[in-house]
Amino acid sequence: MSFSKHPVGVVGTFDVPNYGDLLFPLVASFKLGLxxxxxxxxxxxxxxxxFEDAKPATTLDNLLKHDITPTAFLIGGxxxxxxxxxxxxxxxxxxxxxxxxxxxxxxxxxMAAFYNSPLIWNAPGVPLPFSQMAGHAMKHVLRASSYVSVxxxxxxxxxxxxxxxxxxxxxxxxxxxxxxxxxxxxxERFRTLVREHGGSVAKRYMAVHVKARSLDxxxxxxxxQLDGFSSKMQVIPxxxxxxxxxxxxxxxxxxxxxxxxxxxxxxxxxxLADVAATLAGSCAYVxxxxxxxxxxxxxxxxxxxxxxxxxPKNRAVTKMLNREQDFLGSWxxxxxxxxxxxxxxxxxxxxxxxxxxxxxxxxxxxTIGQIIREGDDARVVFRNRLxxxxxxxxxxHSGISQFMTIFTE
Numbered sequence: 001m002s003f004s005k006h007p008v009g010v011v012g013t014f015d016v017p018n019y020g021d022l023l024f025p026l027v028a029s030f031k032l033g034l035x036x037x038x039x040x041x042x043x044x045x046x047x048x049x050x051f052e053d054a055k056p057a058t059t060l061d062n063l064l065k066h067d068i069t070p071t072a073f074l075i076g077g078x079x080x081x082x083x084x085x086x087x088x089x090x091x092x093x094x095x096x097x098x099x100x101x102x103x104x105x106x107x108x109x110x111m112a113a114f115y116n117s118p119l120i121w122n123a124p125g126v127p128l129p130f131s132q133m134a135g136h137a138m139k140h141v142l143r144a145s146s147y148v149s150v151x152x153x154x155x156x157x158x159x160x161x162x163x164x165x166x167x168x169x170x171x172x173x174x175x176x177x178x179x180x181x182x183x184x185x186x187x188e189r190f191r192t193l194v195r196e197h198g199g200s201v202a203k204r205y206m207a208v209h210v211k212a213r214s215l216d217x218x219x220x221x222x223x224x225q226l227d228g229f230s231s232k233m234q235v236i237p238x239x240x241x242x243x244x245x246x247x248x249x250x251x252x253x254x255x256x257x258x259x260x261x262x263x264x265x266x267x268x269x270x271x272l273a274d275v276a277a278t279l280a281g282s283c284a285y286v287x288x289x290x291x292x293x294x295x296x297x298x299x300x301x302x303x304x305x306x307x308x309x310x311x312p313k314n315r316a317v318t319k320m321l322n323r324e325q326d327f328l329g330s331w332x333x334x335x336x337x338x339x340x341x342x343x344x345x346x347x348x349x350x351x352x353x354x355x356x357x358x359x360x361x362x363x364x365x366x367t368i369g370q371i372i373r374e375g376d377d378a379r380v381v382f383r384n385r386l387x388x389x390x391x392x393x394x395x396x397h398s399g400i401s402q403f404m405t406i407f408t409e
Contacts, residue, residue, distance in 0.1 A: 005067070005068055005069060006068075006069055006070065006071045007034075007037065007038050007039055007040040007068065007070055007071065008028075008032065008034060008038060008039050008040070008070060008071050008072050008073075008074065008372055009039075009040045009042045009063070009070040009072070009073045009074065009108075009111075010024065010025050010028050010039060010040070010041055010042065010073075010074040010076075010122065011042045011043070011073060011074065011075050011076070011104050011105075011108045012024055012025075012041070012042075012043065012075075012076055012077065012078045012080055012104060012124075013043060013044070013078055013080060013088075013100075013104070014041040014042075014043045014049075014054065014055060014057040015043035015044060015045045015046065015047040015048075015049065015057040016047070016049065016088050016245040017049045017050060017051065017243075017244035017245050018242070018243050018244070018245045018246075019242040019243065019272060019275050019289070019291055019292070020078070020174060020242070020289065020290065020291025020292075020294075021077075021078045022049065022051055022054045022055075022272055023174055023177065023272060023276075023291070024076065024077045024078060024122070024173065024174075025039060025041040025054075025055040026053070026054075026055065026180060026272070027173050027174065027176050027177065027180060028074060028122065028173070029055075030176075030179065030180045031173075031176060031179075031361075031365040032365060032368065032369055032372070033369075039055070040058060040068070040070065041055040041056065041057045041058070042057065042058055042059065042060060042063070042073075042108070043057035043058070043059065043104075044059065044086070044096055044099070044100035044101075044103050044104070045057070045059060045096060045100075046058050046059050046062065050270055051270060051271060051272050052270050052271055053271050053272050053273055054272060060103065060107050060108070060111050063111065069115050069117070070111075070115060070117050071117060071118075071372055072112075072117050072118040072119075072120055072146075072371060072372045073108050073109075073111065073112045073117055073118070073119050073120065074120045074121075074122040074368065075104065075105055075108055075119070075120070075121045075122060075124055076104075076121060076122040076123060076124025076125075077122050077123050077124045077125070077151065077172060077173055077174075078124055078125065079124070079125035079127050079313060080101060080104045080105070080124050080125065081101075081104070081105045081124050081125065081126040081127075081150075081155070081159070082101055082126065082127055082128045082130075083101060083102045083106075083130060083131065083134045084101060084128060085097050085098055085100075085101075086098075086100035086101055088100070088245055102134075105124075105138075105141065106134075106137060106138075106141065109141040109144060109145075109386060110386075110387075110390055112144065112383060113144060113383040113384070113386045113387040113390070114387065116380060116383060118146040118147075118371050118372070118375060118376045118379065119141070119144055119145045119146060119379075119383070120145065120146055120147050120368055120371055120372075121145060121147060121148045121149045121150065122149070122173065122368070123149045123150060123151040123170040123171070123172060123173055123364065124150060124151065124155070125150065125151055125152065125155050125313055126150055126154075126155035126156075126158040126159045127154075127155070127158065127311075127312075127313070128158060129158050129160070130158070130160070135160065137389065137390075137393075138159070138160075139161075139162050139165075140382075140385060140386045140389050141386060142159075142161050142162065142165045142167075143162070143164070143165060143382045143385070143386075144379055144382040144383045144385070144386040145165075145379070146371045146376040146379050147168070147367055147368065147371055148161070148165060148166065148167045148168065149167065149168040149169070149170040149364060150167060150168075150169065150170070151169070151170060151171065151172045151313075151316075152169070152312065152313060152316035152317075152320075153169065153316065154312040154313070154316060156169060168364070170360060170361065170364045171320060171357045171360055171361060172290075172291075172294055172317065173361060173364070174291050174294045174295065174298070175294060175298050175353060175357050175358070175361060176358070176361050177276060177294075177295060177298055178280075178298050178299060181273055181276055181277075181280075183280050183299050183300070186273070186276055186277040186280040186281060186299070187277070187280060187281045189273065189274065189277035189281070190277040190278055190280065190281025190282070191281065193266065193269075193274055193277065193278065194264065197264045197265075197266065198264075199236070199264050203236050204234065204235045204236065204283050205235065205236050205237075205238050205264070205281070205282045205283060206233070206235045206236070206237055206238065206282050206283060206284045206285070206286065206342070207238050207240055207278050207279050207282040207284070207285040207286075207287070207292070207296065208226065208237045208238060208239055208240065208285075208286055208287055209239075209240045209241070209242050209248065209285075209286075209287025209288055209289045209292045210222060210239070210248070210251050210252060210255060210287065210288065210331075211243065211246060211248055211251065211287075211288040211289070211306075212246070212247065212248075212251045213246075213288075213308070213309065214288035214306045214308045214309075214331065215331070216330050216331050216332050219251070219254040219255055219258060220258050222255050222258075222331065223255050223258035223259045223260075224258075225331055225332070225335045226255065226259055226261065226263070226335070227259055227260050227261040228335070229335040230261040230262070230263065231261060232339075233339055233342065235283065235284075235342070236261075236262050236263055236264065237259075237261075237263045237264075238263070238264045238266050238278055238282060239252040239255060239256055239263060239264065239265045239266060239267055240252070240266050240267065240269075240275060240278055240279075240287070240292070241266075241267040241268070241269075242275065242287070242289040242291065242292050243289065248267070249267040249268060252265060252266075252267035253265065253267055266278055276295055279292060279295040279296045279299065279301070280295065280296075280299035280301070282296075282301065283301065283302075283342060284296070284301055284302045284303065284304075284341075284342045285301060285302075285303040285304070286303065286304045286305075286306070286334050286335075287305065287306060288305070288306040288308065289305075290305065290311075290313055290314050290317055292305075293305040293314075293317065293318075293326070294317060297321065297323075297326075297346075297349055297353075298353060300346040300349075300350050301346065302341060302342055302343075302344045302346065303326060304326050304327075304328050304334050304337070304341070305317075305318065305326055305327055305328065306328055306329075306330070306331060306334060307327050307328060307329055308329060308330055308331075310329070314327060315327055320357075321349055321352060321353075322348075322352065323349065
């Protein structure tokens with residue numbers, strides 16, 4: 001493996017083709033000033049995604065196999081801290097879907113204890129409360145962590161941290177994307193994409209992301225809705241697939257095949273930067289992706305998010321921006337909005353991002369960078385306690401005789 005023997009390991013679902021999740025290692029590497037071989041993306045599997053600019057993923061097992069000792073482990077981001085099943089085709093092999101998400105926090109904490117490396121939380125989401133057993137283990141994980149942060153109040157509530165653990169509420173780190181990829185460069189990139197797809201750069205385009213579970217009815221009805229909206233607003237829809245792991249590209253293809261109005265189908269872009277360029281270069285965004293929404297507003301574009309299903313993370317991000325009106329319950333509502341929403345002044349939102357969100361994220365990365373550079377000897381005793389707890393769980397589960405078989409021929 002062509003990595004430093006002591007990289008920083010950032011852990012998440014970087015083995016599945018999902019726009020938002022794949023950005024986390026890129027942002028972390030940029031904000032921490034780490035080179036290509038100094039930050040390692042760690043996931044349940046080492047499946048390769050087709051986005052050419054995504055960090056390749058490896059596994060916790062591969063760290064052991066190749067004798068790689070991370071300087072520190074970062075958990076997240078993403079909606080990854082829970083103990084449920086993965087329900088992702090990439091994790092079906094070997095029954096991996098049962099342990100995939102638990103490996104992202106408990107498996108990572110185990111490795112941090114094994115290597116005596118700092119365990120750092122990179123503002124992940126905690127979508128569900130924990131069972132009694134998982135919750136007990138989590139309390140030990142939290143005490144063994146050098147810095148704990150989550151991205152919204154619901155995650156903080158579900159985490160149910162003990163009183164002796166401080167938890168920071170930190171905005172989703174994708175708000176830092178314009179620092180990594182400045183808007184001017186992305187706008188030119190978008191113009192190039194439009195030309196390559198047979199469009200005219202003189203036209204107005206709106207980025208649209210449809211997830212199958214967000215549909216009001218069927219694909220034909222969705223196509224008719226977009227046709228009507230395009231005619232009313234004099235804007236050309238650009239269909240994006242932000243979650244290929246949820247078959248968003250297939251949904252876009254079906255809708256594209258049924259539309260009669262002029263549109264562009266960008267469902268199979270192979271670069272994360274091209275996806276970001278479409279969100280930054282379009283005049284507006286409407287869709288069912290939180291990270292599509294965050295990207296659009298971070299680049300100063302009006303945006304609406306389809307809250308179907310009604311996920312707490314979506315309401316949390318619009319509330320943080322004082323833009324609760326951006327959360328809509330259906331496509332019918334979104335595509336019936338007056339033209340004025342696409343002409344909104346973005347200055348107040350951009351000022352809030354610049355004056356509040358960016359400084360909070362800068363402090364977040366400063367804290368993480370300091371821990372990586374200096375280590376955290378104060379947590380050694382808690383990492384040792386966690387290691388003993390996990391060993392006790394293992395022996396109780398398998399029995400001492402079965403446990404001993406690993407030492408026998």
